[in-house]
Amino acid sequence: MLRFEVTILGSGSASPTLSRNPSSQLLNLSESYFLIDCGEGTQIQLRKNKLSWAKIDHIFISHLHGDHYLGLLGLLQSMHLLGRKKKLHLFCFPELKEIIDIQNKYSFTVLNYEIEYHFLSNNSFDKISETKTVSVYSFPLNHRIPCVGFLFRENEGSRKIIKENLIKYNVSNAEIHKLRKGINAVDENGNEIDFTLLTEPSYQPRSYAYCSDTKYDESLLNYLKEVDVLYHESTFLTDLKDRASATYHSTAEQAALIAKKANVKKLIIGHYSARYNSLDGFLEEAGQVFNNVFLAKDGVTFKI
């Protein structure tokens, strides 16, 4: 199985604390890095966790509240200073391009690498990227300003060769390349042999969904059904349910309800309000609804 894991770079919300940076996560799929949101201080968090900026070719920004993107300018600048030449793919709302352009204009900066912008839509489920290993989708969240979640679905892996059947069916090793892709083989006598006789499916492709800032909204279930790992914000505890709703955020219990109804395998919660020193209440309230829940904490890595 390919390595597929997510490292929490920031688990805090709008007011960062000494232990909780604003939102950012790094998804590592077989050493390709996908950066999801980029709050202030993200470049330092990457350094602290020994995660190389050079491996990041895709950055996804869910919305334009500062705690989700204010670290981006510094990161782009540092990539430039450290000699990046490779193209960077940036998935964001078009207004972010305007913000980046104006800052580069006034600092007289011309980046020595290309940014290819992929603009997001706030009202549909869209496939926004496909690499060799993963397909990425965006979907609308229910927040105060335009905001999307991201769904990462691993692509179907190469099929696994059943070695003893190659011998049994007189199929040479030269056919392996086709078989791995699910194409029928030809045996040494020129007969076609069905690939399902010679291979078996590799592991079940895995999925990760990221819901940055959103109020409780069951329409999200359309996109989250059966995902392996769901990150869902939980800014407040239940005693501040009204405040959560008024500010278009969720409680820990609500995040767990979404996880339960979507029948996901594992839930990670985060984006805690700075008013909470201890996070015990979050685990407790979410745990009463859904039993496989984990707390996002800065620097912690979860396998998917």
Place this chain on the structure above:
Amino acid sequence: MLRFEVTILGSGSASPTLSRNPSSQLLNLSESYFLIDCGEGTQIQLRKNKLSWAKIDHIFISHLHGDHYLGLLGLLQSMHLLGRKKKLHLFCFPELKEIIDIQNKYSFTVLNYEIEYHFLSNNSFDKISETKTVSVYSFPLNHRIPCVGFLFRENEGSRKIIKENLIKYNVSNAEIHKLRKGINAVDENGNEIDFTLLTEPSYQPRSYAYCSDTKYDESLLNYLKEVDVLYHESTFLTDLKDRASATYHSTAEQAALIAKKANVKKLIIGHYSARYNSLDGFLEEAGQVFNNVFLAKDGVTFKI
């Protein structure tokens, strides 16, 4: 003497490191806080050093390279979230207002306090602020983009009363208020008594100059003569003197030369390139030219 000190919040340059944040300093003059530059992560550095944001009413941004202002947006936002109502004075080039406005526009943010902008000029020595305790001036630096230094001059303090002379000259306590301001008193018989007989000057007003990013330029001596403490950037060591000049930065030796020629009392150097792990070379090279030199390090406070 009033408390007058500067805390280094960031001693690094464009690429921050784990031990050196980008530029920011907090000047504390009798518990009034003046923030000078505001690189990414400054709000966290303030928290880490237990310096209350609420005491900051004046912010000075020397120029629009990201390592000198990218932390400002997050700080303004956090002040807003924590309920600031007091006016904030922001000293900067006009382009920064445009950058702040566009970011607030796209995050649908209306700050619940007023920012009063004071726009800087890049080609003159200007008095830009005067409070009860300090006068602040800006002056042009020699950098790739418009950039200024700041000079903080403590105002003349109240004169010190010579108590035994009040008795000797038959002057009542009611006259003290006038005397402190240097106005002549009237004795109990109605005679005018010269204030110099009844008071003595308080201590010599102190001064602090901040030169953020600049190449070696002796025209700075016009503004820096005899200051008590000079902060002057030193991005490189002498072996990279050509690079310093090409990028409009200074070496440690050049910073010390300015200090020596301006006859300042104390020099602080900083803004070290990320390529240097050890700072010993900086102290050594500067020390050969000027003998009262100190290294800026994150979290260190210098008395002025």
